[in-house]
Amino acid sequence: MNPPRHIGIIMDGNGRWAQQRGVERTEGHRQGLETAREVIKHAAAVGVPFLTLYAFSTENWSRSPQEVTFLNMALKNYLISELAMMQKNNIRFRPIGRVADFTPDVQELLAHTIAATSQNTGMTLVxxxxxxxxxxxxxxIKSIALEVREGALDIDLITQQTIFDHLYFPELGACDFIIRTSGECRLSNFLTYQSAYSEFYFTSVLWPDFTTDHFDEALAVYHSRERRFGKENSAEH
Structure with missing residues (x-):
């Protein structure tokens, strides 16, 4: 059975995992990165075309200076250390978000990783x-409005697809399946437009404890559901 085309994961619970063990929050983030590495490799191996990980929200900038500094350093270290893994597993890399918010050295690393993996033909890691x-x-909307103002787009021709075409990474398209760890049951501003018809899977497992077996269990639940997109249930015919 083919996996969903696009899976999104809200990797929640790093801080709680650290608190339960009496260690620094940064240790929870470090362990979360280890989990991410294994899940990424596994998702690529089972043939997931697009995997989007919620790594750093705009709201995260309001966390303590120490944690923000660590998250910045973790991103830099991740891009450096995981490039070989991406190449080995034929993974293409793309970020989404306001990349310009990061320091120039992080932006340079992001651009380098995009270019270095651009010819890979396996899973796209977002x-x-x-x-x-x-x-x-x-x-x-700002981008669309600019095109309308310049006469490049007829306002009467704007559709749902027009919005998709102007998102950060248009190729990503709709998200079929969203997994959230740690027991929270909300989107937290993740893939707001792309998730209109997403299936959701919430688990109490904290992200650092999430394994490839947990991932497979989530996929089994996804495959057990009937996606109707507002149409009648096939059993009702």
Missing amino acids: LAISYGGQLEIVDA
Whole structure:
């Protein structure tokens, strides 16, 4: 059975995992990165075309200076250390979000990783960084409005697809399946437009404890559901 075309994961619970063990929050983030590495490799191996990980929201900038500094350093270290893994697993890399919010050295690393993996033909790994779903829609509307003002787009021809075409990474398209760890049951501003018809899977497992077996269990639940997109249930015919 084919996996969903596009899976999104809200990697929640790093801080709670650290608190339960009496260690620094940064240790929870470090362990969360290890989990991400294994899940990414596994998703690529089972043939997921697009995997989007919610790594750093626009709201995360309001956290303590120490944690923000760590998250910035973690992103830099991740881009450096994981490039070989992406190449080995034929993974293409793309970020979504307001990349310009990061320092020039991080932006340079992001551009380098995009270019270095651009010819890979396997799974596309999308990192949502300095990302907010509502802000993405605002940025898309601004782009559309500019095209209308310049006469490049007829306002009467704007459709749902027009919005998709102006999101941060249009190729990503709709999200079929969203997984959230740690027991929280909300989107938290993740893929707001793309999730209109997403299936959701919420688990109490904290992200650092999430394994590839948990991922497979989530996929089994997804495949057990009938996606109707507002149409009648096939059993009702």
